[in-house]
Amino acid sequence: MPYDYYGGFIEQMLADQLTELVKNDTTPVTVHPSIAKMLESTATPPPLGHPVLKEILGYGDVATTPVPVQTTWKVAHFNGGSKIVVPAPDSILSYVELSIQFKTEKSSGVIFFWKEDAKFLTVTLENSFIKVYASLGVDATILRSENAVSLYHWHKLEVWRSGKGVLLKVNKQGWVESELHASKSEILEGTGHIFLGSPDIQDVPTVMKDIDGFSGCVKRVRLNGRSIVMQSVYATNVSECFQDPCASFGCPKGCISHNSAPVCQCDWPKTGRKCTDLSDTTISAMKFSGLSYLEVDNEDVMSHITGDSLDMAVNFKIKNTTQHLRQILVSAGDVTHEDDFFELSVDNNKFVRFALNLGSGTIVLTHPKRIVEDTWNTVEVIRKKNSVKLSVNGEDPISTFAPDGAEQLNVYRNVFIGNNHLPEGSTDGHDFAGFDGCIISVKFDQTIINHPIQTKAAINIQDCAI
Incomplete structure (x- = not known):
């Protein structure tokens, strides 16, 4: 161990003072008994590092234990x-x-x-x-x-x-x-x-x-x-809870985490890992990756879906994947499904599912015809007040009635195509139920959405060759 110069100096000073006290004063000095005995036998100062002085000074060979860092x-x-x-x-x-x-x-x-x-x-x-x-x-x-x-x-x-x-x-x-x-x-x-x-x-x-x-x-x-x-x-x-990989990734706009990796939210026509590339603005069909979406704020569309009827059709093909979550085609309203909402999706078994809550309870229609991957399909939803009908490729429509008490859909957000409204706060990617495939068009009554330029936001959209 390196020599303790500071400790040695203090020991020497104290020893000198005790020796001087004994030489010049006859008044009994109250000191540690071991020191008194030592001073009686010799006038020589105790050697540096003497254990008795260490006891008086209060320092010595102290074992230190690392204190764990406390996390809140x-x-x-x-x-x-x-x-x-x-x-x-x-x-x-x-x-x-x-x-x-x-x-x-x-x-x-x-x-x-x-x-x-x-x-x-x-x-x-x-x-x-x-x-x-x-x-x-x-x-x-x-x-x-x-x-x-x-x-x-x-x-x-x-x-x-x-x-x-x-x-x-x-x-x-x-x-x-x-x-x-x-x-x-x-x-x-x-x-x-x-x-x-x-x-x-x-x-x-x-x-x-x-x-x-x-x-x-x-x-x-x-x-x-x-x-x-x-x-x-x-x-x-x-x-x-969540270490955000987006924090230092450098996306120019938004960023979401998926499987602990950052994914930039690129506004169409931008594309690429950090949205630095430009895609062709000519689109024959819109390609969705599962982390893509369109946000529609068209006045005619919003007026139509919040009324007492709905006439909606989607022309799409779904990619052959092993995704375990449903894939959302169109959604509007409360993502927790507690307040007013509707959601058209394809479940993990490739059956088309339409869920709706007008404020009096949720109804769910699941069509028995299974969707075939990588083939074009047309799904249509017709609602007139409380009556709801769902058909796939024009075949075997199924219907039900929403609970009495409300006939209009009260939603305060825009319509989302290919995903739902992502809740505020950090997203960890587990709750993404985005559509993985291609959409030619979505029809709301007389309004047809078939190009990103018609939307308020088009995130991670690319061309899908027909």
Whole structure:
């Protein structure tokens, strides 16, 4: 080890002072017993590095342990085996005001878990429905959200408990409420701990099913007026929700992440990895890559789709792929499918599907004729008030009725062709249900869209030779 010059200087100075004190003063000096004994036997200063001086000075051979860097996540990712465990506040015994924003990657998982003795409150995701299990010590009450939540979109859940009442709300859905049955007052020794992303596997209520941990992202967890800080010191197998590969890629306009790689959103006729090339402006059909879309704000189109009728036809061919998600041909309205919307798509088994919500509930029509890949097809949707009809290549139309209560479609965004409106915030590519193939034209009543120049935005569109 290198010689400690600074430490040696301090030792020498202290030794000199002690020696001088002994020579010139008869007043007893209160020093460490070992030093006193040493000074009685010799007037020579203790040698540098003497262990007794090190004891007085308070330094010596100190073993240092590296302190791990503490990470705080604003948006935390859970992989099904992750958890964050924090002490529960004292107020949880009296009331609960809980709100969590989450984006799930699987249809089931434990989001929030608290249990102390016979009292508990847990929030789970089961078959895409939010469930709350609550008990004040007697029997358990179970609440379920009105509608299922979609994968890979952000949602907000709220749970309130005051007295015997417990309420659940998800997004813009209505409140679901129930009543708890309380046992006699009992004094609990503590309030226990809160688990985010996983249950306490040692103490799961019998009323709960065997559910895995949560897979997805969580942010803005608030409990009884305070935010729960998601820190690594409390966490197991938790990571940052999403590392954005677009941050330093340098797209001239927009950028999305797909399979952890950046994809520039090139305005037609620009194309290429960073939109530096120009495509031919002569287009025989519009080619979509799965990450492409057209945004239509044509006044006649918007007026038509928001009325009490719809006459829409799409002439397309779909690429032969093994895509596991549906592929959207045309969509408008709420992407979470909770408010007014319509969506024409091809499902992963290559059947045409039309879904619609006029505000009174969602209907779905799936045509029995399977689409053949790499061949041209024409799909037509006709709606007159609540009556809806779907046909493929003019054959075997199927029909149904939307629930009574509304006849007009209330949408506040433009129409999207080849994809849907991408929600705000970072997108991780998992929720893309874009069309992979070619479209010759889309007809809305008397208006025909067959070229990118007719649209407000045309992203990643190329020519598809017929």
